[in-house]
Amino acid sequence: MHNYFNYFTEIEERFQQRRGSLLLLSTLDWALIETWREAGIPLEAALRGIDAAFDKYETRKNKARMQRINGLAWCAQAVMQAAEELKEAAAGSAPAAGVERESGFEHERVAAHLTAAAEPLDAATVATDACRATAGRLRELAAEVLDCGKEKSTAVDLEALERSLTVLEEKLFAALTAAAPEELLVGLKEHAARELAPYRSRMGAVQLRQVERQFVQKQLLVHYNLPRLSLFYMSQQ
Numbered sequence: 126m127h128n129y130f131n132y133f134t135e136i137e138e139r140f141q142q143r144r145g146s147l148l149l150l151s152t153l154d155w156a157l158i159e160t161w162r163e164a165g166i167p168l169e170a171a172l173r174g175i176d177a178a179f180d181k182y183e184t185r186k187n188k189a190r191m192q193r194i195n196g197l198a199w200c201a202q203a204v205m206q207a208a209e210e211l212k213e214a215a216a217g218s219a220p221a222a223g224v225e226r227e228s229g230f231e232h233e234r235v236a237a238h239l240t241a242a243a244e245p246l247d248a249a250t251v252a253t254d255a256c257r258a259t260a261g262r263l264r265e266l267a268a269e270v271l272d273c274g275k276e277k278s279t280a281v282d283l284e285a286l287e288r289s290l291t292v293l294e295e296k297l298f299a300a301l302t303a304a305a306p307e308e309l310l311v312g313l314k315e316h317a318a319r320e321l322a323p324y325r326s327r328m329g330a331v332q333l334r335q336v337e338r339q340f341v342q343k344q345l346l347v348h349y350n351l352p353r354l355s356l357f358y359m360s361q362q
Contacts, residue, residue: 132158132171135172137158139175139176140154143176150197152343152344153196153197153321154198155339155343156339156343157197157339160336166204166205170204173204173207173210174203174208177203177207178200196323198324198336199327201324201332202328231274232281235356236268236270238359239267240264240267242260242354246260246263246352249351252300252301252304255297255300259293263293263354266289270286283356287355287356301345305345309348313340314337314341317337317341317344318337321340
């Protein structure tokens, strides 16, 4: 996948472009994108699916009376279909040659992202042992990235780093979930159910569960003012 770490941004931009407005993606939308990424849905399939969903909507004669497409979940079925079509088309074909990633993930920027994520974890007042252990590991990873930068011929293995961050996030989510009050978790699940209600007919049961899990996890971090660790959330400034 070309420019692997632009997955979120390119999907957001395509959705906004087709909708014709700068509608900000919701927490539900971001959770859905994350389930696509975790499921290995190619960026090309996600973009094709968004286009297909809007193309279908725009050809309907009574679209003026229809609810406007206000969320990515409207495109979920089309994205899954596009992914299946790409998979079938790729069967038996030779693997594509690797492409060089675009810049934007310089050693200093990656290290700064990891260090910045460690700070609020050190200050956390919930699951403090897990948060501080995570912060310590992030600083170790930041130091390793900077060491690679000192060796001009050594590049950071971004995908390996992302896998490490995914493991750290999963362990952190488990600790936060165990420490969170029952009332908070029930409230977050109810919030997720309300947000997902209009789209249940457009997503399969497995995808619904995945999106609900992502939604609750993201809202749990927001509640405790804690950061996402993934490089997908690295500031582009």
